[in-house]
Amino acid sequence: MNFLGGRGSAASFVPAADCLENEDKMLQFGIFAWFSYPLPIAERLKLIQEAGFDAVSLWWGDENEDEKERQPALARKLGLAIDNIHAPYPNANALWQDGLAGEAYLRLLCSCIDDCRQHGIPTVVAHISRLSIQPEVTPIGVARIKCLVEHAEKREINLAIENLNCIPHLDRIFAQLDSERLGFCYDSGHENFNHPDADCLARYGHRLFAVHLHDNAGDADAHLLPYDGNIEWESVKQKLKKCRPIPYLTLEVDFKREHPQSCLYQGLSAEQFLSQAYLRLQRLS
Numbered sequence: 001m002n003f004l005g006g007r008g009s010a011a012s013f014v015p016a017a018d019c020l021e022n023e024d025k026m027l028q029f030g031i032f033a034w035f036s037y038p039l040p041i042a043e044r045l046k047l048i049q050e051a052g053f054d055a056v057s058l059w060w061g062d063e064n065e066d067e068k069e070r071q072p073a074l075a076r077k078l079g080l081a082i083d084n085i086h087a088p089y090p091n092a093n094a095l096w097q098d099g100l101a102g103e104a105y106l107r108l109l110c111s112c113i114d115d116c117r118q119h120g121i122p123t124v125v126a127h128i129s130r131l132s133i134q135p136e137v138t139p140i141g142v143a144r145i146k147c148l149v150e151h152a153e154k155r156e157i158n159l160a161i162e163n164l165n166c167i168p169h170l171d172r173i174f175a176q177l178d179s180e181r182l183g184f185c186y187d188s189g190h191e192n193f194n195h196p197d198a199d200c201l202a203r204y205g206h207r208l209f210a211v212h213l214h215d216n217a218g219d220a221d222a223h224l225l226p227y228d229g230n231i232e233w234e235s236v237k238q239k240l241k242k243c244r245p246i247p248y249l250t251l252e253v254d255f256k257r258e259h260p261q262s263c264l265y266q267g268l269s270a271e272q273f274l275s276q277a278y279l280r281l282q283r284l285s
Contacts, residue, residue: 109124
């Protein structure tokens with residue numbers, strides 16, 4: 001890893017099906033494997049494949065260890081590429097605070113990088129703050145992320161940091177740490193709800209590794225389908241064209257059933273919801 005002023009020379013770890021950067025490849029469609037229908041993982045993945053999606057992003061929590069470890073093989077057996085895994089975030093703000101909790105979270109993120117290497121997955125998406133409460137930007141937080149990036153370089157895995165309530169933190173990280181393994185995961189819903197004036201794609205698009213596309217009305221992190229909230233999707237579409245190329249437009253539409261606008265999906269089967277999701281990506285692409 002180099003500090004600002006030099007380029008990293010990390011080796012490429014790019015399984016053919018999961019290649020992060022391929023400008024000649026037509027942009028394909030992905031979706032987070034959890035999409036608000038409580039079905040077994042094998043059934044969810046099968047429905048995703050039948051709906052026409054090319055790739056999935058996988059939740060990497062420990063709620064069911066056996067299920068977690070089965071996900072990559074199940075997805076690939078169906079012909080689905082794996083865009084990334086999403087690391088758990090039990091106490092993301094602790095990363096910026098002195099103490100054992102911050103060290104434990106760093107170890108958790110490092111273990112997710114190790115799991116990516118083991119399963120041939122190119123990228124881990126990580127939270128470095130909570131959405132609701134912004135921690136102070138601290139030297140110990142930057143130092144921990146530097147350690148995390150160095151671990152990602154050694155394991156030849158990409159680290160994509162997601163925008164939550166952490167724009168000053170992202171600014172500091174990307175200003176101080178320069179590595180080909182360090183990039184950005186753009187979350188459209190978080191931007192619209194939490195920091196609508198940040199213009200994250202203009203700010204960090206040159207380091208784009210992944211996207212979490214979903215909508216809301218600016219009042220909650222509702223995870224609606226695109227075009228069901230008030231995000232200006234034509235603007236997002238045009239900005240994405242100017243960003244670092246990525247292979248998948250990926251939805252993260254685990255909509256909140258308690259949110260009033262979730263009534264838009266009332267009565268839809270999982271198959272019908274996924275069909276609508278695929279059509280929204282076609283409209284956006």
